[in-house]
Amino acid sequence: MSGSGGTAGAGGAGRSTGGGEAAGTDAVERARKAAGGLAGLSGFGNEHSSEAVPGALPTGRNAPQRAPLGLYAEQLSGTAFTEPRAHNRRSWLYRIRPSAAHPAYRRIDNGTLRGAPFTETEPDPNRRRWDPLPEPAPGTDFLAGLWTLGGNGDATQRVGMAIHLYAANAPMRDTVFGNADGELLIVPEDGGLLLRTEFGLLAARPGEVALVPRGVRFRVEPLDGTVRGYVCENYGRPFELPELGPIGANGLANARDFMAPVAAYEDVERPVRVVHKFCGNLWAAEYDHSPLDVVAWHGNHVPYVYDLRRFNVIGSISYDHPDPSIFTVLTSPSDTPSLAGVDFVVFAPRWLVGEDTFRPPYFHRNVMSEYMGLVEGAYDAKQAGKGGFVPGGGSLHNMMSAHGPDRTTYERASTAELKPQKVDDGLAFMFETRWPVTATAQAAGASQLQPDYDRVWQGLERHFRA
Numbered sequence: 001m002s003g004s005g006g007t008a009g010a011g012g013a014g015r016s017t018g019g020g021e022a023a024g025t026d027a028v029e030r031a032r033k034a035a036g037g038l039a040g041l042s043g044f045g046n047e048h049s050s051e052a053v054p055g056a057l058p059t060g061r062n063a064p065q066r067a068p069l070g071l072y073a074e075q076l077s078g079t080a081f082t083e084p085r086a087h088n089r090r091s092w093l094y095r096i097r098p099s100a101a102h103p104a105y106r107r108i109d110n111g112t113l114r115g116a117p118f119t120e121t122e123p124d125p126n127r128r129r130w131d132p133l134p135e136p137a138p139g140t141d142f143l144a145g146l147w148t149l150g151g152n153g154d155a156t157q158r159v160g161m162a163i164h165l166y167a168a169n170a171p172m173r174d175t176v177f178g179n180a181d182g183e184l185l186i187v188p189e190d191g192g193l194l195l196r197t198e199f200g201l202l203a204a205r206p207g208e209v210a211l212v213p214r215g216v217r218f219r220v221e222p223l224d225g226t227v228r229g230y231v232c233e234n235y236g237r238p239f240e241l242p243e244l245g246p247i248g249a250n251g252l253a254n255a256r257d258f259m260a261p262v263a264a265y266e267d268v269e270r271p272v273r274v275v276h277k278f279c280g281n282l283w284a285a286e287y288d289h290s291p292l293d294v295v296a297w298h299g300n301h302v303p304y305v306y307d308l309r310r311f312n313v314i315g316s317i318s319y320d321h322p323d324p325s326i327f328t329v330l331t332s333p334s335d336t337p338s339l340a341g342v343d344f345v346v347f348a349p350r351w352l353v354g355e356d357t358f359r360p361p362y363f364h365r366n367v368m369s370e371y372m373g374l375v376e377g378a379y380d381a382k383q384a385g386k387g388g389f390v391p392g393g394g395s396l397h398n399m400m401s402a403h404g405p406d407r408t409t410y411e412r413a414s415t416a417e418l419k420p421q422k423v424d425d426g427l428a429f430m431f432e433t434r435w436p437v438t439a440t441a442q443a444a445g446a447s448q449l450q451p452d453y454d455r456v457w458q459g460l461e462r463h464f465r466a
C-alpha cells in the first residue's frame, strides 16, 4: 500500500527517496529545492538515470533475468528502434507492475479535445484572435479542461500538430493520462502545475514550459487555484534543440537548462483510470494499481521542464529586425531538411539597439502558419489590454495571411527615438508550423473570438510621395 509520501529527489546523484501517493506540499517543496527550483537532472537529450530506491537500477544490462528488487523491466520507445543515434529516443523503466497488466480500453467522451485530421471547418485565411478561455466549471481537471483550438496533419500518420488551451481548477484524481499521438509541450500562463509522471515530479509555473514525451503517463495537480495555459501537441518527430550554425557552440536554449525529474513512484493498489489518447480519441482502462509505479529508470525519452527566462536571446547589434527563427527554443523537424513541422519560439526579454531600423516585427506574409500566445504582459507588435492581445489569448495568422504590427505600434515605432531599448514587459511565444492550421468548430464559433480583428490594421495612413 501507499508509502510515506516522500517524493523528493536527492538531486545531482539522480537518486530519490521514493514511495507514497500523497501530494504533500512538503514533498513538492523538497523536490523543488533539490534542484534549485525544479526537480531534476540537467541536460536535454542526455542519457539520464535515476532510482528512487538504491539498487533498483540494473547495472551493465537493461533486462536481467530478474530485475532488482522484484521489479519488472519495460522499454518505452519514442522513436523507431532503427532511427539514427542523434534522434533515437527510448527509456527503460523498472516498475512494480508492467504497463501491460491492464484490462481492455473502452472509448470515453472526448470532451472539448479534438485531433487531427481537422475537418470540422474549412481552412480559413482570415486572421483571428481569441480572448482567454472562460472560467472553468468547478471540479474541472487538466484533462477535462483541455480545449482544442485547431491544428493540422494526421495523428495516424504521425504528422502535424494541434493547439490546445487548458483551464482547470481541480487535480486529476485517480486518473492518469498518456498520449500515443504525440508529445505535449505545456505552456502555463496562469498558475503553476505539478506533473506527477512515470519518471518523477515536475513543477511548471508561468514562464516555464513542460515537455511530456509521447506515451509518458502523468497526472496534473494545479499548484494554484485556477490554472490556465497552452499546449502544443506535436504529432511529428520529437522536439529537439535547433542547430546553432554560425551562432557557435552555445546560445538560444542551452541544453543544461532542461531539467528531467528524479525517480519517484506511487505504490498504490486501488482502481486508477488510465486515459489513453489514441488517434485523436480518448480511451480508458481501469488499472487495479497506479501506473506511476516506476521505481527506477534510465534513458533519453524523458519529460523536462525548461525556464524560458534562461533563453539566451540573440539579436541584431547593427540594423534590421532579424527573422524570429533566432528565437527557436525547440524544433520538430519534418521530412524536409530545415523545414520544421512545428517550432516553439519565444519572445523573451531582450535589448533592441538596431540603428535606422523599424524595431518591432515587420509587416509580412509567411509561408509558415503562426499561432501566438502571451504568458504575461504585452507583445511589442500589438496593443495590450482589453480588446487587444492579452495574456491567455492567442492569434492565428495562417500561411500567407498578411500581418505585422498593428496601426498603433506602427505609428509609435516608426517615429520613436532609436536609443537602446529594453523589451522586458512581456513574454510571448509562437507555435509556428509548416502546414496551415484549421480551427475546430468550437474555436471558430467561440464567444472569446474577437470580432473584427482586421480593424487593428485599418487606418494605416498613406505616406507615399512620388
Ligand SMILES: O=C(O)Cc1cc(O)ccc1O
Binding pocket: 321, 322, 323, 324, 360, 361, 362, 364, 366, 370, 381, 397, 403, 404, 430
Ligand atoms: O507575427 C509575429 O508577430 C511573429 C513574428 C515576429 C517577428 O519578430 C518577425 C516575424 C514574425 O512572424
Ligand SMILES: [Fe+2]
Binding pocket: 364, 366, 370, 397, 403, 404
Ligand atoms: Fe508573423
